[in-house]
Amino acid sequence: MSKTDTGGRSQRAKALVERLGDRPLVLVGMMGAGKTTVGRRIAARLGRRFLDSDEEIEKAAQMSIPEIFAQRGEPEFRAGETRVIQRLLKETDLVLATGGGAFVNGETRALVKSDAVSVWLKADLDVLFERVSRRSNRPLLKTANPRQTLQKLIDDRYPIYAEADVTVLSRDVPQDSVAAEVIAAVLHHLR
Numbered sequence: 001m002s003k004t005d006t007g008g009r010s011q012r013a014k015a016l017v018e019r020l021g022d023r024p025l026v027l028v029g030m031m032g033a034g035k036t037t038v039g040r041r042i043a044a045r046l047g048r049r050f051l052d053s054d055e056e057i058e059k060a061a062q063m064s065i066p067e068i069f070a071q072r073g074e075p076e077f078r079a080g081e082t083r084v085i086q087r088l089l090k091e092t093d094l095v096l097a098t099g100g101g102a103f104v105n106g107e108t109r110a111l112v113k114s115d116a117v118s119v120w121l122k123a124d125l126d127v128l129f130e131r132v133s134r135r136s137n138r139p140l141l142k143t144a145n146p147r148q149t150l151q152k153l154i155d156d157r158y159p160i161y162a163e164a165d166v167t168v169l170s171r172d173v174p175q176d177s178v179a180a181e182v183i184a185a186v187l188h189h190l191r
């Protein structure tokens with residue numbers, strides 16, 4: 001039996017699309033977990049549209065995230081993030097990567113839980129630190145000791161991310177493998 005349908009999707013991907021119905025698939029987790037890069041691959045496998053709340057905020061503000069933090073401050077960024085995610089969650093056939101702090105907001109979390117299926121991409125400190133160290137585009141890590149800051153964020157946020165419907169480990173294996181694991185795990189959750 002063929003493992004792909006005529007649209008090139010695997011049978012597993014097709015089954016997941018059917019089970020999700022209209023609900024967006026939403027990725028949450030720390031910066032560097034792979035929400036954007038893996039999210040894009042999941043969307044390609046499912047034949048769904050991919051959007052990223054950080055990118056949508058940057059487009060709306062016509063500024064980069066470090067510029068928004070510097071010129072407007074974190075509270076304004078967070079308010080914009082909440083609004084953008086409320087708008088995006090009304091879309092159908094979507095895979096949505098959220099910013100690392102988005103799910104920490106109670107209002108956003110409640111909305112994701114009611115209107116979407118959520119996946120926590122979980123990675124440990126060493127993996128996250130190595131990944132975020134490649135670029136200096138995370139304003140929250142512009143501290144004297146970014147590794148310690150990352151650890152503090154992990155301590156504060158892991159219990160919150162754990163409220164997502166499904167947890168998948170984002171290890172240093174190919175991003176396509178993580179994407180395939182997410183699809184299998186969500187399919188299992190929706191059985």
Ligand SMILES: Nc1ncnc2c1ncn2[C@@H]1O[C@H](COP(=O)(O)OP(=O)(O)OP(=O)(O)O)[C@@H](O)[C@H]1O
Pocket residue numbers: 029030031032033034035036037038054097098099100131132134138170171172173174175178
């Ligand atoms: N499975 C993986 N193996 C190796 N590198 C990875 C993997 N997943 C992601 N990366 C790399 O880690 C970095 C961070 O990934 P990405 O930008 O997708 O994270 P993010 O969760 O979207 O972070 P943020 O919350 O800051 O937007 C990128 O350079 C990406 O290529």
Ligand SMILES: O=C(O)C1=C[C@@H](O)[C@@H](O)[C@H](O)C1
Pocket residue numbers: 030031054065098099100101102137138139140
């Ligand atoms: O973890 C966070 O709070 C953030 C993660 C990024 O995705 C961006 O949304 C921003 O840098 C803040």
Ligand SMILES: [Mg+2]
Pocket residue numbers: 035036037052054097098099
């Ligand atoms: Mg991202």
